[in-house]
Amino acid sequence: MTDAGSSFCPECGDPVDSAGGDGATRREQSLCDSCYFAAFDLVDAPDTIEVMVCARCGAVHRGNRWVDIGADDYVDVAVAETTEALGVHLEAEDVDWEVRPEKLDDNTVRMHATFTGVVRDTHRTEQVAVTVKVSRQTCQRCGRIAGESYASTVQVRAVGRDPTSEETDRAAELAHRIVADMEATGDREAFVTEIGDAESGTDIKLSTTKIGLKLARKLVEEFGGDFEDHETLITEDDDGNEVYRVTYAVRLPEFVPGDVVDIAADDGGPVLVQSNHGNLKGVRVTTGEPYEASFEDGDSPDARKLGAVTDATEATVVTVEDDAAIQILDPDTYEAQTVARPDYVDPDASTVPALKSRAGLHVLPDA
Numbered sequence: 549m550t551d552a553g554s555s556f557c558p559e560c561g562d563p564v565d566s567a568g569g570d571g572a573t574r575r576e577q578s579l580c581d582s583c584y585f586a587a588f589d590l591v592d593a594p595d596t597i598e599v600m601v602c603a604r605c606g607a608v609h610r611g612n613r614w615v616d617i618g619a620d621d622y623v624d625v626a627v628a629e630t631t632e633a634l635g636v637h638l639e640a641e642d643v644d645w646e647v648r649p650e651k652l653d654d655n656t657v658r659m660h661a662t663f664t665g666v667v668r669d670t671h672r673t674e675q676v677a678v679t680v681k682v683s684r685q686t687c688q689r690c691g692r693i694a695g696e697s698y699a700s701t702v703q704v705r706a707v708g709r710d711p712t713s714e715e716t717d718r719a720a721e722l723a724h725r726i727v728a729d730m731e732a733t734g735d736r737e738a739f740v741t742e743i744g745d746a747e748s749g750t751d752i753k754l755s756t757t758k759i760g761l762k763l764a765r766k767l768v769e770e771f772g773g774d775f776e777d778h779e780t781l782i783t784e785d786d787d788g789n790e791v792y793r794v795t796y797a798v799r800l801p802e803f804v805p806g807d808v809v810d811i812a813a814d815d816g817g818p819v820l821v822q823s824n825h826g827n828l829k830g831v832r833v834t835t836g837e838p839y840e841a842s843f844e845d846g847d848s849p850d851a852r853k854l855g856a857v858t859d860a861t862e863a864t865v866v867t868v869e870d871d872a873a874i875q876i877l878d879p880d881t882y883e884a885q886t887v888a889r890p891d892y893v894d895p896d897a898s899t900v901p902a903l904k905s906r907a908g909l910h911v912l913p914d915a
């Protein structure tokens with residue numbers, strides 16, 4: 549033969565003029581189409597797959613661990629496990645498959661799958677049937693949740709008051725978010741065991757101490773205040789290691805932004821609280837000057853709450869007397885009253901937000 553481009557099939561000796569694709573072995577590549585397809589399997593699938601599924605959360609057991617696959621029912625599980633177990637020939641292109649699940653009984657699904665693909669420019673179709681046997685179990689995590697297992701408790705409290713529903717709702721939301729973020733990375737040890745009302749706040753029980761610490765830090769970062777942790781020895785595990793539970797006692801600050809407070813040992817006038825991170829900061833409602841608790845006062849100085857911006861009502865401005873005084877109508881009695889004029893008051897305003905408290909009438913900044 550003088551044609552350098554032709555060769556012969558090693559199986560039958562016929563001349564071959566087209567070579568197979570990249571996925572084939574060298575011997576496969578050199579076979580003629582008819583010998584090649586005689587031994588060809590588009591799909592390699594087991595006859596039977598046995599799978600353990602958590603009856604509570606739908607996780608499946610693969611290898612030696614539980615994996616969340618987001619399955620809604622056993623047919624979903626069967627599809628996922630069949631997909632996992634299938635091998636499609638490397639040389640096949642444009643592979644597609646359709647599956648018709650047939651429920652044989654509560655624990656057995658027979659998957660009738662039809663595969664199509666293109667091999668050596670030839671359209672191929674192949675049918676396989678895989679029987680998936682499901683056994684219902686309880687995964688480790690669901691077992692722990694059912695047993696109300698927890699390793700940490702975050703106690704959400706506030707100084708001198710009950711936490712607001714905004715604060716406790718946010719604490720619950722953060723707990724679920726931290727857990728969801730950890731779950732998203734494949735962490736199956738993260739869960740919220742219980743969120744319960746306590747006498748003056750909320751207790752959040754969590755599966756690990758790490759989540760408790762994260763939640764306590766996040767709450768303080770968002771709302772101010774601080775936290776302490778206490779360890780309690782609860783038991784020894786099978787290996788004799790001591791097992792501790794940690795309580796994170798979060799104490800949210802007494803005053804929150806929007807509160808108007810009267811600071812003891814200070815005659816500079818009430819302060820509208822604007823921040824409670826670190827130390828208390830705000831603005832004097834008499835002058836508009838900034839206020840910041842000094843180091844000697846500690847993070848939060850001794851103070852009494854007079855009201856909050858949400859308690860303010862719009863009062864009519866009668867006249868701006870001078871830089872320091874403004875005359876407004878008392879929102880309750882409609883009598884004209886001269887009160888301190890903070891520098892944030894717009895001299896052209898016809899009404900201003902005013903707070904009436906036991907400390908008198910004060911003009912607040914516009915919301």
Ligand SMILES: [Zn+2]
Pocket residue numbers: 557558559560561562579580581582583584
């Ligand atoms: Zn051949």
Ligand SMILES: [Zn+2]
Pocket residue numbers: 602603604605606607686687688689690691
């Ligand atoms: Zn489970």
